[in-house]
Amino acid sequence: MEYTQDDLLPLSGIQHFLFCRRQWALIHIEQQWKENALTAEGRIMHKKVDDPFFTETRNGVITARSVPVASYRLGFSGVCDVVEFFPSPPAPLPAGEGCRLPSREGLYLPAPIEYKRGKEKRDHSDETQLCAQAMCLEEMLSTHIPRGYLFYGETRHRVEIEFTPELRTLVQDMSAEMHNYFSRGYTPKVKTHKGCRSCSLADICLPVLQEKVIAASKYIKQNIEG
Numbered sequence: 001m002e003y004t005q006d007d008l009l010p011l012s013g014i015q016h017f018l019f020c021r022r023q024w025a026l027i028h029i030e031q032q033w034k035e036n037a038l039t040a041e042g043r044i045m046h047k048k049v050d051d052p053f054f055t056e057t058r059n060g061v062i063t064a065r066s067v068p069v070a071s072y073r074l075g076f077s078g079v080c081d082v083v084e085f086f087p088s089p090p091a092p093l094p095a096g097e098g099c100r101l102p103s104r105e106g107l108y109l110p111a112p113i114e115y116k117r118g119k120e121k122r123d124h125s126d127e128t129q130l131c132a133q134a135m136c137l138e139e140m141l142s143t144h145i146p147r148g149y150l151f152y153g154e155t156r157h158r159v160e161i162e163f164t165p166e167l168r169t170l171v172q173d174m175s176a177e178m179h180n181y182f183s184r185g186y187t188p189k190v191k192t193h194k195g196c197r198s199c200s201l202a203d204i205c206l207p208v209l210q211e212k213v214i215a216a217s218k219y220i221k222q223n224i225e226g
Contacts, residue, residue: 001073002072002073003072003073003074003075003179004072007075007179008070008072008075008076008077009028009075009076009077009175009178009179009182010028010076010077010078011069011076011077011078011079011129011132011133011136012078012129013027013028013178014076014125014128014129014132014171014174014178015125015126015128015129016028017174017177017178018123018124018125018128018174019123019125020190021181021188021190022187022188022189022190024178024181025181025186025187025188026187028182029181029182029185029186029187030187060086060087061084061085061086061087062084062085062101062104062108063082063083063084063085064082064083064084064085065081065082066079066080066081067079067080067082067083067112067137069133069136069137069140070136070139070140071132071135071136071139071140072139073139074132074135074136074139074171074172074175075175075179076132076136076175077136078133078136080112080113080114080133080137081112081113081114081115082112082113082114082115083110083111083112083113083137084110084111084113085101085108085109085110085111086108086109086110086111087106087107087108087109088106088107088108088109093107093109094144096143096144097109097143097144097145097146098143099141099142099143109145110137110141110143110145111145111147111148111149112130112133112134112137112145112148112149113148113149113150113151113158114126114129114130114133114148114149114150114151115151115153116150116151116152116153117152117153117154118152118153118154119152119154119155120150120152120155120159124167124170126150127150127161127167128167128170128171128174130148130149130150130161131148131161131163131167131168131170131171132171132174132175133148134148134163135163135168135171145163146162146163147160147161147162147163148160148161148163149161
């Protein structure tokens with residue numbers, strides 16, 4: 001299946017979706033948004049690398065910022081914070097790896113780099129979003145991208161991420177589920193978790209009240225059926 005231009009969903013939504021499907025639906029389906037200190041820090045950090053006209057070459061490595069990407073197979077579009085293009089080594093590249101760039105000789109290996117405000121997470125939301133960016137680049141450049149990098153502002157550390165078959169499958173599964181919810185205009189109900197306390201949409205989502213409503217509906221249903 002291939003999506004159309006009108007079907008494309010924001011790549012940034014993958015992280016919201018894995019953190020909380022309800023949060024993603026409130027933002028991307030119901031168009032709700034409220035900033036807090038954490039989201040403001042992340043926005044400021046991304047602004048520092050947001051320069052779509054910036055390109056530089058150091059030691060043969062080409063660095064491009066704010067690179068627009070899209071995949072009609074996955075149904076995503078967005079912007080890579082940074083993409084580095086490494087010149088291919090003298091030895092032959094594995095089959096399918098490497099791409100040609102305008103006005104450049106030889107093949108280059110692209111690697112997306114995503115900037116994050118905090119530190120490494122226990123879940124796979126950052127890795128999944130980065131892998132989706134790579135899959136978009138692969139479709140656009142007709143190449144295979146084996147790895148990318150996450151840079152965390154709190155630790156000032158770059159982490160190498162391998163795009164494994166399992167991670168790629170997760171991206172495909174998320175894409176299918178997100179498009180299913182979006183086409184239905186469906187905002188799911190979820191159980192509260194510790195992440196609710198730091199969510200900027202807590203006052204809109206009202207997770208505690210939501211659980212009470214669910215509990216009340218179950219009580220009524222059980223008594224009627226009983």
